[in-house]
Amino acid sequence: MEPSVDRIADPWGARTPYGAGDRWPVRVDTYLSPGVREADVRQWVPSASLLHSNGDAMDIAVADGRVVGVRGRATDRVNHGRLGPKDLFGWQAGASADRLLRPMIREGGRLVECDWPTAMGRVVSRSQELLKELGPGSIGFYTSGQLFLEEYYTLAVIARAGIGTNHLDGNTRLCTATAGESLKESFGSDGQPGSYTDVDHADTLALFGHNVAETQPVLWMRMLDRLEGPRPPRLLCVDPRPTPVALRADVHLAPKLGTNLALLNALIHEIIRRGHVDKAYVEAHTVGFEELESGTASCTPKWAASICDVPARSIEEAAELLGTARQLTSTVLQGVYQSHQATAAAVQVNNIHLLRGMLGRPGCGVLQMNGQPTAQNTRECGADGDLPGFRNWNNEDHVADLAKVWNVDPEDIPHFAPPTHAMQMFRYAEQGSIGMLWISGTNPAVSLPELGRVRAILEQDRLFTVVQDIFLTETAQFADVVLPAATWGEKVGTFTNADRTVHLSAKAVEPPGQARPDLDIFVDYADRMGFRDKDGAPLVSWRHAEEAFEAWKRCSAGRPCDYTGLTYDKLLQTGGIQWPCTAEAPEGTERLYTDGFPWAAPDECETYGKDLLTGAATSPTSYKAMNPDGKAMLKAAEFVPPHEQTSREYPLQLTTGRTIYHFHTRTKTGRVAQLNDAAPEVWAEVSAPDADRHGIEEGDLVVIATPRGLIGARARISGIRPGVVFVPFHYGYWDTPHGDRPGLGEPGRAANEGTVTDWDPVSKQPLFKLSAARISSVRHDGEPSRAPTTGAGAPVAAAGVAPTAGGGAARATQSRGGAAEEAGGSS
Numbered sequence: 001m002e003p004s005v006d007r008i009a010d011p012w013g014a015r016t017p018y019g020a021g022d023r024w025p026v027r028v029d030t031y032l033s034p035g036v037r038e039a040d041v042r043q044w045v046p047s048a049s050l051l052h053s054n055g056d057a058m059d060i061a062v063a064d065g066r067v068v069g070v071r072g073r074a075t076d077r078v079n080h081g082r083l084g085p086k087d088l089f090g091w092q093a094g095a096s097a098d099r100l101l102r103p104m105i106r107e108g109g110r111l112v113e114c115d116w117p118t119a120m121g122r123v124v125s126r127s128q129e130l131l132k133e134l135g136p137g138s139i140g141f142y143t144s145g146q147l148f149l150e151e152y153y154t155l156a157v158i159a160r161a162g163i164g165t166n167h168l169d170g171n172t173r174l175c176t177a178t179a180g181e182s183l184k185e186s187f188g189s190d191g192q193p194g195s196y197t198d199v200d201h202a203d204t205l206a207l208f209g210h211n212v213a214e215t216q217p218v219l220w221m222r223m224l225d226r227l228e229g230p231r232p233p234r235l236l237c238v239d240p241r242p243t244p245v246a247l248r249a250d251v252h253l254a255p256k257l258g259t260n261l262a263l264l265n266a267l268i269h270e271i272i273r274r275g276h277v278d279k280a281y282v283e284a285h286t287v288g289f290e291e292l293e294s295g296t297a298s299c300t301p302k303w304a305a306s307i308c309d310v311p312a313r314s315i316e317e318a319a320e321l322l323g324t325a326r327q328l329t330s331t332v333l334q335g336v337y338q339s340h341q342a343t344a345a346a347v348q349v350n351n352i353h354l355l356r357g358m359l360g361r362p363g364c365g366v367l368q369m370n371g372q373p374t375a376q377n378t379r380e381c382g383a384d385g386d387l388p389g390f391r392n393w394n395n396e397d398h399v400a401d402l403a404k405v406w407n408v409d410p411e412d413i414p415h416f417a418p419p420t421h422a423m424q425m426f427r428y429a430e431q432g433s434i435g436m437l438w439i440s441g442t443n444p445a446v447s448l449p450e451l452g453r454v455r456a457i458l459e460q461d462r463l464f465t466v467v468q469d470i471f472l473t474e475t476a477q478f479a480d481v482v483l484p485a486a487t488w489g490e491k492v493g494t495f496t497n498a499d500r501t502v503h504l505s506a507k508a509v510e511p512p513g514q515a516r517p518d519l520d521i522f523v524d525y526a527d528r529m530g531f532r533d534k535d536g537a538p539l540v541s542w543r544h545a546e547e548a549f550e551a552w553k554r555c556s557a558g559r560p561c562d563y564t565g566l567t568y569d570k571l572l573q574t575g576g577i578q579w580p581c582t583a584e585a586p587e588g589t590e591r592l593y594t595d596g597f598p599w600a601a602p603d604e605c606e607t608y609g610k611d612l613l614t615g616a617a618t619s620p621t622s623y624k625a626m627n628p629d630g631k632a633m634l635k636a637a638e639f640v641p642p643h644e645q646t647s648r649e650y651p652l653q654l655t656t657g658r659t660i661y662h663f664h665t666r667t668k669t670g671r672v673a674q675l676n677d678a679a680p681e682v683w684a685e686v687s688a689p690d691a692d693r694h695g696i697e698e699g700d701l702v703v704i705a706t707p708r709g710l711i712g713a714r715a716r717i718s719g720i721r722p723g724v725v726f727v728p729f730h731y732g733y734w735d736t737p738h739g740d741r742p743g744l745g746e747p748g749r750a751a752n753e754g755t756v757t758d759w760d761p762v763s764k765q766p767l768f769k770l771s772a773a774r775i776s777s778v779r780h781d782g783e784p785s786r787a788p789t790t791g792a793g794a795p796v797a798a799a800g801v802a803p804t805a806g807g808g809a810a811r812a813t814q815s816r817g818g819a820a821e822e823a824g825g826s827s
Ligand SMILES: Nc1nc2c(c(=O)[nH]1)N[C@H]1C(S)=C(S)[C@@H](COP(=O)(O)OP(=O)(O)OC[C@H]3O[C@@H](n4cnc5c(=O)[nH]c(N)nc54)[C@H](O)[C@@H]3O)O[C@H]1N2
Pocket: 051, 052, 053, 086, 175, 208, 209, 210, 211, 212, 214, 215, 216, 238, 239, 240, 241, 243, 255, 256, 257, 258, 259, 260, 333, 334, 335, 336, 339, 370, 371, 372, 373, 655, 656, 657, 658, 659, 660, 661, 662, 663, 664, 769, 792
């Protein structure tokens, strides 16, 4: 293979094909700052990528006390040395000149710098006032999927047992709430059944609303290497855009937005009708088959074709692919999760695997994907709307068990109602019952739906807002107190990827200025608040990350996400290890559910489940009656159309999402030249027929209007499904010339100016992928859009559009592992 390539122009690098059941070959990707050679590197510090959920293992190159590059780790089970473009270049943001260096407080309407005791003093005195005047329910914590396990666990202890509030959730609500919820609904508990190694074995890959090529590029490299090797798998893609996955697919279905469930019901109908059900497996391991069969009896391909607007013939082909697979690996992500009926649809993918008996053996895995790098830990540690260790808030024994771990009274852990979800927390802040909101590691002023409303909530005087970040983000500008955090490479911690692989991320350099690790900030708060357990000892007894990890291990003991067999030393020596990792399984566990569904038992399950249509909770008694022996649950759900329908006024459907070069609200990738130059400004993907109809040419400045707001962007005429417009959600306004939010009636750059305040009734995940919209051209200047040409937004007519490239600055080396290849490591 070529020794070095422009990884902006060629995001996936060279192919290393392999066949079914073989070991994925090693390819080590390295990028070092200009002028730095490997011989100059003083230290290689172990870590993994914090810019997506794949967990690409890498070593951070350090010289002269600075990070000077990264190298993929050849021996790690996740990536076998490979890195994606954001992995290679994204770290440079850490050294940005505009990092937050000191805490800030609001004085006379303006944010001014101060010292730590002053800033923390304000947070503590406000907390104490609110506790005294209004009680624990007046304080809310909104955290992230990008901190470390140790930090979430500490925050969960503080919020649930220290303050005693039910209002703690993560931005994981926007991200992987449906992943967690669909696993709970089908298998009784969160926990990814499959493994990335299933890709090595599968004869069929099915991707539902998942543009893996751009969002977990290293996982796509693994799939591409299988596709180009001997006996390649067949590929099914369900996505309204011509993503790189769709272009490689044997069957590509591009449904109308908001119709995933109709399509999936038809696939299940066909699988049953054609006799592709593994009856012995269904009999032995599941409940609910009759309900699923009758629930999908009328869902013929013809019926779905009229709803989804895809040919019935293609649905039959997809069903044939799924029905004849011998080793099926499926993935599901935001095209399903950020829609109405999200959980109901995600559960149908689990159903397909259960019907076909395809779980718990090589090549047979469901990946209800995560998005953020540490979202799995937010969920495990109970920093989302669940209790730590996947405990059931509605099961007194689970609460008592948790209380024992924390040495508090069970009544001190709020469990009178389900933990509050993020959208509801913002509603409480809007209404005034939440008086303090502590936001850590997330930028809701860009990432929540309906930004006009979000800004109005955050700017209220009566709401005291703490923002803990590494930059002065759009959200930080609304804060009363800003706390400067240390980030990846500047602090120690562990995190877990989408296939349960735990990595340790070590400290490579000192944080800038007075920035402190998030863990230190939370511990400092716990100390100042004087939180105690029931014997008067400090509730948070740990100081350092490793101690926090040991505390978490005790909390995870005996739970599905059991970490008791892991130590920092072991993670340093071995690299990634999959939980559960225990004395009985010291090497970790590759696949769950190899032999039944133990966590679905009524005494064990994380939830008693919900009605998939309404979200209404199932009672413990009904759960016991429905699933007395703890089997996997086949659950049917009837398709209902989305609330927001297209109309004469809003004839198009707006969906939103990602490009390979940017991460979320761009606080990191927008500060990195290679990545930002590849996608410097917002765009809108429009189909050629829609462009014709609305008089739009490539590059025209267009305005997209929804019932909530206006988005301004340059048009990219792409192969997107007619009737659908796509806008990436990465572009806020911190780096606009006036650095300010859009004025009244002025279009903004953020996709969320137009999205709707609405959520899936089961997972409470917002509907970022489903709004009604109209589009009009406001200016034609002959300039093409600068949307990337490498991904789903490639232009239909290449003439006049420069191909996306990074030039010399984006060249990274790729080498065969050599010695590392021989040394092996677990596959
Ligand atoms: N480069 C990059 N990688 C990332 C991130 C990033 O910001 N940038 N973020 C990380 C995070 S947090 C997440 S959650 C993941 C998200 O990863 P993905 O889910 O892969 O990314 P999205 O672009 O949000 O959406 C995926 C696809 O859903 C399709 N889609 C839209 N509407 C529908 C629909 O109604 N039905 C179906 N079937 N498909 C639809 C879109 O066309 C899009 O191609 O990526 C992670 N990785």
